[in-house]
Amino acid sequence: MDDLILHEDPRSGNCFKIRLTAALLGKRIQRVQYDIMNGETRTSEFLQNVNANGRIPVLQIGNRFLPESNAACWYLAEGSPLIPAEAFDRADMLRWMFFEQYNHEPNIATLRFWLMFVGESNLSTFQRDQIMAKRAGGEAALAVMDEHLSARDWFVGDSVTLADLSLYPYTHVCEAGGFRLYDYPAVCRWLNRVSGLPRYVSMD
Amino acid sequence: MDDLILHEDPRSGNCFKIRLTAALLGKRIQRVQYDIMNGETRTSEFLQNVNANGRIPVLQIGNRFLPESNAACWYLAEGSPLIPAEAFDRADMLRWMFFEQYNHEPNIATLRFWLMFVGESNLSTFQRDQIMAKRAGGEAALAVMDEHLSARDWFVGDSVTLADLSLYPYTHVCEAGGFRLYDYPAVCRWLNRVSGLPRYVSMD
Incomplete structure (x- = not known):
């Protein structure tokens, strides 16, 4: 089995997805941390050796590099019950x-990043002009989730899958982006279901 | 085998992905067409019966509905060489x-939609203010693709996979969004490779 190394910023929900998936599966992962606020994923070394797209997370598997959080979760979970056995x-x-x-992510994660890490007073006019559209887009995504979860415990089938683990990280901290979880009761119940899973780990 | 019905707008590259995947696999698909410009995917009937997210494409498999173009391509291609056998x-x-x-899609497809179907003079100020950022984002995505393809024929492994079929549709019509394919020679060679595949079908 190749060593697994997660290139990450611990404040990123996309990175948390991978750590949460690994934790639920009992897989050990080493962590290498970058500060995206200081451009540490835009250095020529990072672009050449880790990800030409200049983004984290990247899951390193031996000497191979896998960008995109959901693809990394897929890699970790293949052959486990976190991926359903039935084709549909x-x-x-x-x-x-x-x-x-x-x-979900481009609206909810981006507003959290802007409001919590960049700070509203530091936003560019261009960013500020997008807040309303991202608020509406994020609320629409949460409403779709809430409706779907109103009659079921998990997004797909009868148990937790990567669909839940992909949607959980930015949903459970969405209030940092100005969203009100209170408006989505089925989502709130589902969040508690995820955080109650055996071997659950919290975001840093 | 359940009947396959594609709920689509034939002008959408996301819908074309699914038709192209089905064609390469020799799978027959029925087509039900909607005009997204006339809000035909926002009717209460569509939202209730086809996709609560109000979007096409949706692949109907018997009486089950699968939104998201790339998920539909995955469903069609499982067990075929369009999905690599090796885990990484x-x-x-x-x-x-x-x-x-x-x-890729939020930049390249959106600019094509705005410039070709909505029309530049009909854009809102909000949309117009985003053109420069979407242009830069789309060019960055094309540059990542061009670099990746400069030393290889296909995105993953030695033959066509869903990675190629997912990226092809909006790339091959990106000039309608004001992008210049001429700037990405490796992408151009790859486009010809895809369109030269046996059983290739063109976008409507």
Whole structure:
């Protein structure tokens, strides 16, 4: 088994996804930390050796590098119950993971990053002009999740899958981006289900 | 085998991904068409019966509905050579599909939609203010692709996979969004490789 090394910023929910997946599976992962606020993932060394796209997380497997948080979770979870055995459910799990990257993360994670780490007074006019649209997009994503979870415990099938682990990290800290979890009761119950899983670890 | 029905707008590259994947696999798909410009995916009937997220494409498999283009491609391709047999390569293919939804589509597809279908003179100030950022984001995505393809024929491994089929549709029509393919010679050679595949079908 190749060594697993996570290139990460511990404040990133995308990085937390991978640590949470590894923890639930009982897999050990080494951590190498970068400060994205100081451009540490944009150095020529990082771009050449870790990820030409200049982003974390990257999961290093031996001497091979795998960017994209959801792809890294997939790699860790193959062959485990975190990926459903049935073909439609497996594709449906990926559906929620693509939803997460398209409808959820760019709105909810970005507002958290802007408001909590950059600071509202430091935002550019361009960023400030996008707040309302990202607020609406994030609320729409949370509403879709809440409706889906109103009659079921997990996103796909009858137990936790990568769909849950992909959507959990930025949802459970969405209030830092100005979203109100109180408005999404089924989401709140589901958050408690995830954090109650055996071997759950918290975000740093 | 359940009947396959694609709920689509034929002008959408996300929908074309699924038709192209099905064509290369020799799978037959029925098509139900919606005009997204007329809000036909926002009707209460569509939201209730097809996709609560109000988006196409949705692949209907018997009486089950699978949104998200890349998840639908995955469903169609499981067990075929379009998904690599080796674990790292399989995750690496998903990596490029998540890259496509995060770094490529929101920039390249959106600019094509705005400039070709909405029309520059009909854009809102909010949309107009985003053009420069989406141009830069799209160019960065094309540059990452061009660098990756400069020393290889396909995104993952030695033959076509869903990574190629996911990135092809909006790349091959990116000039409608104001991008210049001429600047990305390795991408151009790869586009010809995809369109030269046996059973290739063109976008409507």
